Amino acid sequence: DSGVTQTPKHLITATGQRVTLRCSPRSGDLSVYWYQQSLDQGLQFLIQYYNGEERAKGNILERFSAQQFPDLHSELNLSSLELGDSALYFCASSVVAGDQYEQYFGPGTRLTVT
């Protein structure tokens, strides 16, 4: 157990709909990262938040957005869903201390768009 929690575990929805994925980082971690894992694209970085502020953006579609709240949990919002958005969405949090930089992943949310 990495200490990163994600809900829900599975989500099935229809095209055109909007969903929200939730992530709680490990206790004490200020950074949250979102990744998408799909068969054709592999593991892709989407976005990073640090202490409530967006820090870095990757291959995130405009239909997707995220935020990090004062209690450090984060939500990834996916709207106007398409079949191709079906994937595993991972959240990760990191600890940075001196030379140590470790990123721990949650169990993921499996999104199926029908």
Add this chain to the structure above:
Amino acid sequence: GEDVEQSLFLSVREGDSSVINCTYTDSSSTYLYWYKQEPGAGLQLLTYIFSNMDMKQDQRLTVLLNKKDKHLSLRIADTQTGDSAIYFCAERMDSSYKLIFGSGTRLLVRP
């Protein structure tokens, strides 16, 4: 550019050593990681190496880094059936905190 490459598949016999290889392109990579993903599960951080090191050993795992060739390997000693999984190599560049992942190597351990 950002690119991490791995071979797709490796099959070994139980008790043998496994060596999973990875190449990366960005010489500014500061940390290189190995993650394990079992079926239906998330990514488990196995080990990582800082770019100023050549080798790191952690129980049955040995990581070797050749910075000149931009080559990283993970050796698993005495491979067990429970080691069957997909292994991902990832790099982190100095300028960013995001991880760039390879496509993963599926390790199959035969009894």
